[in-house]
Amino acid sequence: MSDRLSGNEAVAYAIKQINPDVMGAFPITPSTEIPEYFAAYVANGEVNTEYVAVESEHSSMSVCIAAQAAGARSVCATSSCGLALMYELLYVAASCRLPITLACVNRALSGPININHDYSDSMGARDSGWIQIYAENNQEAYDNFIMAMPIGETTTVRLPVMTCMDGFITSHAVENIELLETEVVRSFVGTYNPENYLLKKENPLAVGPYDISAYYMEHKVQEAEAMKAAKARILDVAAEFEKISGRSYGLFEKYRMEDAELALVLMGSTAGTAKAAVDKLRAQGLKAGLVKIRVFRPFPAEELALALASTRAVAVLDKSEGFSGNGGPLFAETRSALYDLKERPYLIDLVYGLGGRDIKVEDIEKVFERLAEIAASGETGSVYAHMGQRSKEDMV
Amino acid sequence: MSKVYNLKQEVEKPPRLTGGHRLCAGCGAGVIVSGVLRALNKEDRAVVTNATGCLEVSTFMYPYTAYTDSYIHSAFENAAATCSGVEAAYNALKRRGKVDGTVKFITFGGDGGTYDIGFQSLSGAMERGHDMAYVCYDNEAYMNTGIQRSSSTPRFARTATSPVGAVNQGKKQEKKDLTDIMVAHNIPYVAQTAPLGNFKDLHTKAYKAIYTEGPCFLNILAPCPRGWDYPMAKMAEITKLAVDTCVWPLFEVEEGVWHLSYAPKKKLPVEDFLRPQGRFRHMFEAGQEWMLEAAQAYVDQKWERLLERSGA
Numbered sequence: 004m005s006d007r008l009s010g011n012e013a014v015a016y017a018i019k020q021i022n023p024d025v026m027g028a029f030p031i032t033p034s035t036e037i038p039e040y041f042a043a044y045v046a047n048g049e050v051n052t053e054y055v056a057v058e059s060e061h062s063s064m065s066v067c068i069a070a071q072a073a074g075a076r077s078v079c080a081t082s083s084c085g086l087a088l089m090y091e092l093l094y095v096a097a098s099c100r101l102p103i104t105l106a107c108v109n110r111a112l113s114g115p116i117n118i119n120h121d122y123s124d125s126m127g128a129r130d131s132g133w134i135q136i137y138a139e140n141n142q143e144a145y146d147n148f149i150m151a152m153p154i155g156e157t158t159t160v161r162l163p164v165m166t167c168m169d170g171f172i173t174s175h176a177v178e179n180i181e182l183l184e185t186e187v188v189r190s191f192v193g194t195y196n197p198e199n200y201l202l203k204k205e206n207p208l209a210v211g212p213y214d215i216s217a218y219y220m221e222h223k224v225q226e227a228e229a230m231k232a233a234k235a236r237i238l239d240v241a242a243e244f245e246k247i248s249g250r251s252y253g254l255f256e257k258y259r260m261e262d263a264e265l266a267l268v269l270m271g272s273t274a275g276t277a278k279a280a281v282d283k284l285r286a287q288g289l290k291a292g293l294v295k296i297r298v299f300r301p302f303p304a305e306e307l308a309l310a311l312a313s314t315r316a317v318a319v320l321d322k323s324e325g326f327s328g329n330g331g332p333l334f335a336e337t338r339s340a341l342y343d344l345k346e347r348p349y350l351i352d353l354v355y356g357l358g359g360r361d362i363k364v365e366d367i368e369k370v371f372e373r374l375a376e377i378a379a380s381g382e383t384g385s386v387y388a389h390m391g392q393r394s395k396e397d398m399v
Numbered sequence: 400m401s402k403v404y405n406l407k408q409e410v411e412k413p414p415r416l417t418g419g420h421r422l423c424a425g426c427g428a429g430v431i432v433s434g435v436l437r438a439l440n441k442e443d444r445a446v447v448t449n450a451t452g453c454l455e456v457s458t459f460m461y462p463y464t465a466y467t468d469s470y471i472h473s474a475f476e477n478a479a480a481t482c483s484g485v486e487a488a489y490n491a492l493k494r495r496g497k498v499d500g501t502v503k504f505i506t507f508g509g510d511g512g513t514y515d516i517g518f519q520s521l522s523g524a525m526e527r528g529h530d531m532a533y534v535c536y537d538n539e540a541y542m543n544t545g546i547q548r549s550s551s552t553p554r555f556a557r558t559a560t561s562p563v564g565a566v567n568q569g570k571k572q573e574k575k576d577l578t579d580i581m582v583a584h585n586i587p588y589v590a591q592t593a594p595l596g597n598f599k600d601l602h603t604k605a606y607k608a609i610y611t612e613g614p615c616f617l618n619i620l621a622p623c624p625r626g627w628d629y630p631m632a633k634m635a636e637i638t639k640l641a642v643d644t645c646v647w648p649l650f651e652v653e654e655g656v657w658h659l660s661y662a663p664k665k666k667l668p669v670e671d672f673l674r675p676q677g678r679f680r681h682m683f684e685a686g687q688e689w690m691l692e693a694a695q696a697y698v699d700q701k702w703e704r705l706l707e708r709s710g711a
Contacts, residue, residue, distance in 0.1 A: 024491035025484065053491040055483060058523030062480035065520065068473050069484025073446065074498070075491050077484070095473050201446050201469040202489060202498045211472035212461035 008180050010138070010173040013145040014080070014106045014166070015040030020188040021152070022050045023104075024075035024195070027063030029056070029085065032118045033170040034108035037080035060085035064092040064105075071101040072210045074200030076152065078103065082170055083110035086124045090131070096163045097132025098226060099210055102155030102195075103163040105133070106148060109271070110170040111358045119359020120170040122270065122323040125299075126332045132226050134164045134233050135300040139256075139274045141178045143297075144168040146250060149183070152192050153240045159232045169272040171359065187247050230301045237298055254303035256295040257310055259285060263292025265374040266311060266348075268337050269320040270296045273355075273362055277320075280367035291371050296333065304340035311341060315378040316349040318370050322356045330354070330387040349377045355390035366390060406597045409437050413467070415445070420465035421457040425631030427621030427638075428454045428536040430594045431601070432507060435534055435617070436468070438605035444468060445503045445609075446485050450478035450512030453543040454536065476516040479524035479533055482506040486529045503609050504531040509621075510551035511541045514577050525584040525614045532608035535577070536621035546626045550575040553646075554697065555690050556678045558626070563681045568690065573697060581616040582652045588615040590651035592660070593638045594622075600649055600660055607651070620647045628677025640672040645702040650709060657709040666702075669695045 008016065015037045018026070028038035038056075045054045053075075057063045060081050067077040081089065086107060096103050112123040125135060134155060138144040144166065151164040168174055183191075199208045214222060234254065241252040256274070259281050260266065267277055274295040284291040294310055296303075311317055319338075321331025329335070334352035341347045353370060356362050370390075377383050415436035422429040432454065439445055445468040449455045455472045458465040473481045482504050492498040508517055513535040521533060540558045541547040548561040553574045557563045561570035581589045588611040590604040601619065608615035620641055624631040641647040644667045649660040670691050673679040682690040705711075 024495070025487045027484070051491075051494060053487040053494075055487045055527070057480060057483070057527070058519060061477060062483070062520055062523055065473055065477035065480035066484035066487060069448070069471055069481040070488035070491075071484075072471055073485045073488035073492075075488035077488075091474055092477070099473075201471060201485060202492060202502060203469075204444070204498070204500060207444075207467065207469040209459055209464035209466060209470040212459045212464075213456040213472075214461045218461050 004182050004184070006180055006182050007177050008141060009036070009175050009177050010141045010144045010168045011036035011108065011175065012040055013141045013180055014148050014168070016182065017145050017148040017188070018078055019044045019050055020183070020185045021149070021192050023052055023078045025053045025055065025066065025070035025077040027055050027057055027066035027077065027079040029060050029063045029081070031060065031082045031085040033110055033174045034080045034082040034085070034106065036174070037106055037108070060088045061092065064089040064096065067103045068092060068096050068099065068101055071103050072099060072201050074197060074202045076195040078105070080106035080108065082108045083112055083124045086128060087112060090128065093128050093131035093133055095211070098222065100161040100226070100229070101163060102152065102161055104148065104151040104155065105163065105165045107165045107167045108170045108174045109167050117358040118170070120172055120322070121357050121359065125165060125167050126323040126325065128165070129300060129332060132162060132230065133300060134162055134230070134298070136164065136166050136298055137270045137296065138166065138168040138173060139272055139295060140173060141176070141180050142250070144173055145180060145182070146244065146248065146252065149188055149192060150240050150244050150252070152195070153243070154233065154236050156195060157236055160229050160236050162226070162229050162233060172272045181248070183248060191244070191247055234298075234301050234303065252297065254298045254306055255310070256297060258293045258295065260292035260294065260310060262290055264290040264315045265371055265378060266291070266314045266317045267293040267320055267367070267370065268296065268307070268311070268317060268333065269293065270299070270322065270333065273320060273322065276362055276364055277367045280364045280371065283364065284368065284371055289371060289375065302336050302340070304336070307337065307340045308344050311348055312344055314348040316374040318374055319350070319352045320370070321352055321354045324354055324357060334387070349383050350386070351377070351383055352387045353390045354388070360391070362390070404599045404602055406599070409602065412437055412441060415439065415467050416458065417465050417467060419463070421460065422453065423625060423631070425624045425634050426453070427538060427594055427623060427634060428509070431534070431536045431619050431621055434594060434598050434601045435505065435605040438602050438609055439503060443501045443503055445505055446471065448472070448478050448482040448485060448504070448506040450508035450517055451475035452509040452512055454507055454509065456543060475512055477520045478506045478508045478512055478517055479521040482531045482533070483524045483527065483529045486531055504529070505609060506531060506533045508533070508535055509542070510535060510537045510539060511549045514551045514575050515549050522584065525581065525586050525616065528613055530612055530614070532605070532615045532617065534608070534617045534619060536619055538621040538623040538626055539574070540626050542623050542626045551577065555682055555694060557681065558678070568681060568687070569678070578618045581618070585655065586615060587611050587613045588651070588653055591618045591647070592649055593620040593642055593647055594634070595638050595642055604651060626678070629675050633675065637672070637675065640667065640675070643667045644669050644672040645698055646672050648702060648705055650705060659705065659709040659711040662711060669698050
């Protein structure tokens with residue numbers, strides 16, 4: 004059925020359709036609407052989820068961890084500083100192999116405090132053992148959330164899943180969306196039936212041990228193996244999802260990449276803007292294309308290398324800084340992925356849009372202009388730069 | 400409680416905290432946890448939640464658990480929120496017909512995990528009204544990390560971060576009155592107890608905390624021979640002195656009504672409790688009498704206030 008929903012409402016609606024056992028709820032801009040919409044579903048008796056309105060994001064994640072360990076399917080939503088406050092517990096959730104689903108509505112991290120979109124929050128959690136799936140628009144935010152539980156809960160994976168969408172740009176903009184029937188969603192997602200859980204009568208369970216050096220590393224390796232295994236599962240679930248929705252998803256989306264010589268690697272809603280630029284440049288005869296990363300964890304390194312193998316110059320667009328001194332996190336992953344190619348394209352990184360600074364079709368066109376120069380001259384110039392900086396004089 | 404307390408009968412129940420854990424000899428926390436879990440009805444299941452601390456690292460070291468019940472440890476500062484999550488799951492799964500039978504929810508945290516870093520989480524869980532018993536085993540410092548001061552450490556006590564030197568004489572501040580703060584949460588049951596004598600007081604209060612519906616809080620003094628610096632065989636004596644000097648009064652607050660559980664026949668001077676402990680040794684040096692006087696005055700004032708509130 005067709006509807007018009009904001010990204011937040013679409014995700015809240017997906018949660019309603021799933022009707023999870025427990026929700027840990029705490030407000031933070033721009034994810035606040037998700038627990039708000041859901042509170043209304045609870046108040047109206049449209050779901051029978053145990054809704055726990057806690058006193059911090061730290062406690063919402065703590066509630067989710069404990070509830071999931073107790074045998075319940077649990078969800079929460081957060082943004083920015085809320086995710087940062089959960090940081091310690093994100094690792095606990097993943098290491099306890101608890102497939103919690105978290106809707107992350109991306110927002111810049113403090114400081115300075117800023118409520119608009121970039122990926123500094125979820126990029127800070129990229130090494131926590133959570134699967135991360137990013138949406139370009141409302142439809143993808145809805146679809147990704149519905150796919151999250153079948154991915155995370157499967158026994159070969161058993162990892163928590165963070166479905167991410169761009170704060171305000173996606174979370175608050177109302178778009179046309181295709182919703183699935185609730186029965187279809189429920190049967191697709193299924194029920195959560197862990198083998199072992201705290202409330203299991205027959206077999207008490209202990210969770211969260213003090214794990215000494217003799218065992219800790221084996222447990223971490225199991226977690227790493229699970230993350231590797233997640234890649235195939237994500238594709239399997241996507242294939243199943245296509246059957247019920249007609250919508251097709253991969254680890255990333257290739258847009259006009261068949262013969263592309265100049266390409267972008269980027270994430271999220273910027274893909275929409277960049278696709279418009281690609282179309283425009285294609286019409287002018289430039290062999291432009293882009294790769295939109297959907298699954299950042301596990302990172303599809305081999306697949307991305309293949310996708311970029313025949314390009315001549317590539318720009319990574321990073322919407323978070325990272326402070327490595329060598330470019331943003333998406334650039335680090337992409338450059339690492341390309342290392343194994345015998346012949347690599349030229350590669351640059353442009354950090355853009357921090358704290359929600361807008362990016363326009365013209366900005367993308369300029370990036371392609373620069374890629375064309377690099378391809379022609381063989382000179383990359385500055386490999387890592389920031390897009391559209393105002394001068395010091397402009398600042399005052 | 401339906402029947403008269405009988406220690407012999409109680410200790411015949413199968414232990415829910417089994418032997419073989421790695422707590423120090425003479426540790427107060429171990430006997431407190433055994434004592435609290437003993438108050439569970441035999442047929443009832445429990446899920447135990449634990450904050451990071453001595454108890455956690457000593458009772459659930461992979462791959463061995465000392466608990467016969469289900470147990471979860473997540474982090475240092477979130478024990479109450481963790482217990483909230485387990486209780487929420489129970490409510491949800493019960494409503495959906497996926498669990499049955501009585502399951503009780505009991506949380507153990509040290510004073511660090513309760514008075515300090517876990518305080519927000521505790522306050523939130525109490526306000527939300529989860530059906531749980533939160534038990535603080537209060538050994539008055541961060542013992543797991545090697546005896547650092549907490550907000551529960553009493554004034555003048557020497558710890559690694561409130562040392563005694565030429566300028567400073569142990570901790571400068573008085574102990575935070577957490578029990579009082581929990582009473583201010585208007586929860587159905589709050590009590591202070593200690594591993595004393597035949598454990599009747601501890602047992603009775605643990606039973607009430609576990610079986611009173613809603614959030615309940617127990618603060619239990621947990622002597623620590625390492626941190627307090629006294630011989631490990633002396634736990635019973637030290638506990639008795641804490642109670643008989645009124646340094647650690649036993650009382651309960653049921654639905655807002657204060658009740659004194661024990662008034663010593665002869666209220667002993669505070670220095671009787673302080674003297675056997677190395678952490679207070681500097682208070683007994685010549686010229687330091689003012690510290691003993693200050694400690695006595697503080698205890699007297701708190702005790703008077705307690706008598707007033709409990710109408711004793």
